Amino acid sequence: MGSASEPAIASSSSSGPRPPVKRYAGVVRVTHWLNAVFLVGMIASGLQIYNAYTHFGLRNDPLSLPNPLDGNAIPRWAAMGGWLAGGLNWHFALAWPFVITGLVYLGFLLFSGEWRSLLFRPRDIGPAVRMQLYYLRLRKEHPAQGKHNALQRAAYTFIVVIGAMATLSGFAIYKPVQLAFLTTLFGGYELARYWHFVTVWVFVGFTLLHVALVFLVDPASLRGMITGWYRGRFPSHD
Amino acid sequence: MTDTNLSLTRRDLIRLGVVAGPASVVAACGWDGGTSLEPKLRAFSRINDWVGEKILFSPNRLAKEYAVSERTPAQSFPAYSITYNRTKSFPSPDNLKDWGLEVGGLVRNRMRLTLQALETLPSLTYTVKHHCVEGWTAVGTWTGVPVSTVMALVEPTAGSRYIRFDSFDSRYSNGWDLASAMHPQTILAYAYNDRPLTMNRGAPVRLYSPIKLGYKLTKYLSAMTFTRDRPGGYWEDQGYPWFAGI
Numbered sequence: 001m002g003s004a005s006e007p008a009i010a011s012s013s014s015s016g017p018r019p020p021v022k023r024y025a026g027v028v029r030v031t032h033w034l035n036a037v038f039l040v041g042m043i044a045s046g047l048q049i050y051n052a053y054t055h056f057g058l059r060n061d062p063l064s065l066p067n068p069l070d071g072n073a074i075p076r077w078a079a080m081g082g083w084l085a086g087g088l089n090w091h092f093a094l095a096w097p098f099v100i101t102g103l104v105y106l107g108f109l110l111f112s113g114e115w116r117s118l119l120f121r122p123r124d125i126g127p128a129v130r131m132q133l134y135y136l137r138l139r140k141e142h143p144a145q146g147k148h149n150a151l152q153r154a155a156y157t158f159i160v161v162i163g164a165m166a167t168l169s170g171f172a173i174y175k176p177v178q179l180a181f182l183t184t185l186f187g188g189y190e191l192a193r194y195w196h197f198v199t200v201w202v203f204v205g206f207t208l209l210h211v212a213l214v215f216l217v218d219p220a221s222l223r224g225m226i227t228g229w230y231r232g233r234f235p236s237h238d
Numbered sequence: 239m240t241d242t243n244l245s246l247t248r249r250d251l252i253r254l255g256v257v258a259g260p261a262s263v264v265a266a267c268g269w270d271g272g273t274s275l276e277p278k279l280r281a282f283s284r285i286n287d288w289v290g291e292k293i294l295f296s297p298n299r300l301a302k303e304y305a306v307s308e309r310t311p312a313q314s315f316p317a318y319s320i321t322y323n324r325t326k327s328f329p330s331p332d333n334l335k336d337w338g339l340e341v342g343g344l345v346r347n348r349m350r351l352t353l354q355a356l357e358t359l360p361s362l363t364y365t366v367k368h369h370c371v372e373g374w375t376a377v378g379t380w381t382g383v384p385v386s387t388v389m390a391l392v393e394p395t396a397g398s399r400y401i402r403f404d405s406f407d408s409r410y411s412n413g414w415d416l417a418s419a420m421h422p423q424t425i426l427a428y429a430y431n432d433r434p435l436t437m438n439r440g441a442p443v444r445l446y447s448p449i450k451l452g453y454k455l456t457k458y459l460s461a462m463t464f465t466r467d468r469p470g471g472y473w474e475d476q477g478y479p480w481f482a483g484i
Contacts, residue, residue, distance in 0.1 A: 052372035059376040060314035082270035084372065085477035089279040090271070092286045092479070176369065177301045177449050177484050178294045189367070189375055 023147070023221075023230035025112065031105040032225055038098040039207075041090060043200055044080035048087030051079060056194045063194055095170065102163055117147045120157035124150035145234060159206050166199035280477055287481035295483050297417050301448035304365045310376035312431060315368070317438040319457060320408040320472065328437035329407045329458050337442055339426070341388060343464035344398035349391065353428060353442050359383045362425055366448035369484050380446045382427035385462075386420045394464045402469035403445050403456035412445070412456045413469030418483055421449055426459065451482040 024032075051073045057063035081087030109115040120128075127150035133139040135151075143149065148156070172183040172192040186192035214222050220232025271279050321329040331337045338350040363381040370376075385401075394416070401414045418424065427446040428435055435441040440457025447455060453473045463469075474480045 049373065053370070053374045055374070058310060059316070059374055060310050080269055085473070085479075086270035086276070086279075088371070088479060089276075089283050089477060093279055093282040175290070175294055175484055178296060178299060180299075180302065189369070193373060 018231050018235060020229040020231045021235045022228055023224045023235075024228050025108065025114070026228065027104065027108040028114070029225055029228060031101045031108070034097065034101045035105070038094050038101060039203060041080060041094045042098050043203060044078060045087045045090035045094065046196075046200060047074040048079035048081040049084065049091060050074060050197065051087075052084045056197070057190045063190055065194055067194075067197075092174075099167055102160075102167070106160065118153055118156045120150070120153040124153050126150075128154055147234070149234075155206070155210070159203075162199050162202050162206070166196065166203070169193075169196040169199065172196075276477070283477075283479050287479060290481045290483050291415055291417070295417065297421060301366050301423055304367065304377050306365055306379060308377050309365060309379060309431060312378075315376040315378055316370075316374070317440075319438070319440075320410050322438070324408065329405075330437065331406050331442075331458075331460070334442065339443060339459055340461040341392050341463075342461070343402075344395045344466060345464050346393040346395060347391065349388075351388070356383050356426060356428060356443060359387055362423075363429075364423065364448070366423070368448070368452055370452045371478065371482070379431050380425065380427045381429035381432070382425035382443070382446060384422060385424045385426060385445075386422065388426065388462070389420065392464075397466045398464040400465045400468050402461075402463045402465055403459060404461040404463070405440075405456050405458040406460045407440075407458040410456065410458070410472045411469070412454050412471040413465075413474065413480065414454070415481070418447070418449060418481075421447065423448055424450075426462075449483055451484060453478060454482045 054069065054071050054073060055062060056065065056067055056070075079087065081090045109118060127143060127145075130139065130143045131145075131149050131151040134142055168182060169186050169192045171179055172186050173189060173196055176183040176189045176192070183189055183192050186195055218232050218234060220230055224230035224232070270276055319328055321327070338352045339356070340348075340350055342348040360383070361381055362384055363379065365377060365379040368376045368378060399416060401416065401419050402411060403414065404411045424445070424447040426443050427440075428443050430436070430439045435444060440459070443459045444457040445455045445459060454471075468480075471480070474482075
């Protein structure tokens with residue numbers, strides 16, 4: 001990484017071109033886009049697998065947890081693999097790069113210290129509330145922020161937790177006998193399969209919100225995530 | 239937003255399309271990988287087989303047993319057969335009275351085990367959870383002779399590494415690794431929920447084990463052959479994971 005050129009003044013009200021700042025490291029950009037592709041593949045192949053049995057719980061003992069999709073097949077356009085075996089083979093093949101990219105990303109955050117600007121901590125609760133008030137238009141001024149605001153930290157921490165949950169619940173239903181401790185941790189096979197399914201919709205919801213906010217609030221961050229250079233409204237580093 | 243740079247947004251939209259485009263093409267139309275990728279996916283599946291067999295599988299870890307009261311009612315426990323799906327009648331051997339399990343291949347003592355002979359061997363009964371590859375589960379009680387007991391009788395030779403289980407159900411078969419077959423809970427089952435197997439459950443004798451997915455549990459057994467090379471199987475040859483240990 002080259003040295004980031006720090007702007008002298010980080011103002012959110014000035015107009016005109018701003019000096020670009022180096023914002024996203026190569027590792028973050030590469031893992032971000034790879035993850036986007038692998039996640040789409042994992043979800044689509046996972047939905048193909050779901051189509052083989054669209055209920056949760058033992059055969060005669062359905063789980064009393066909500067599933068609006070109970071008994072409904074996922075449409076063909078959203079499923080990958082063509083049939084169950086195809087879905088399984090895609091899912092178990094893509095699981096490797098999906099998990100490896102996730103670990104490379106987390107490893108990079110840890111060793112570079114970047115985790116400091118991303119990890120949501122108790123001290124972020126107040127700022128997160130103020131940020132939410134701004135989004136709800138109950139507050140006029142955009143609260144001051146560093147590279148990421150407290151709500152972003154909450155979102156990016158939360159989604160890593162969801163990624164870990166998706167991976168672990170996946171292993172719990174992949175090997176419920178050999179990894180029985182993991183399956184038990186999720187409440188048994190049927191519940192683990194349910195939580196695995198829930199993570200899908202959390203990922204889908206997160207992605208929709210994430211993309212919407214990029215375009216509505218900080219479109220320049222999209223260019224930043226591709227080239228590394230950022231010229232938007234929130235140029236300062238933590 | 240007044241201070242967004244629109245020209246930049248458009249260009250970035252195109253760039254986003256470059257990434258999202260291939261991903262959605264892959265996701266579209268239930269793509270199985272096509273003729274070029276599908277064989278590669280199957281080859282990749284063998285890596286996962288290896289991990290399942292050599293790293294995650296423990297020969298002594300037992301599947302959890304359940305109380306008899308936790309059984310899934312038999313009518314809620316699906317049963318299928320390849321022959322039934324085609325003809326709407328369950329397969330039966332040419333003459334049930336003459337049925338015997340042919341145990342052969344790379345063994346010292348070839349054998350033909352009748353149902354009576356199997357019933358005189360030490361048996362094992364357990365109530366366990368059945369995991370179907372489709373994602374459903376059901377609890378049932380199974381009684382039978384551990385495959386390891388039969389193996390001790392026939393004495394596989396040094397070159398023996400796999401077992402092929404054949405059936406009289408439209409040539410349905412499965413290939414097993416020896417370690418999974420020798421697992422203490424892998425049995426040649428002749429009873430389900432305390433009664434002799436019925437035609438829909440794979441009578442007179444079927445393979446059962448709570449450490450494999452249901453499609454590896456050959457019903458309507460006719461032969462058990464020890465081999466040097468890895469045998470395929472009915473679903474496995476069509477692309478389902480070969481190891482299928484859980």
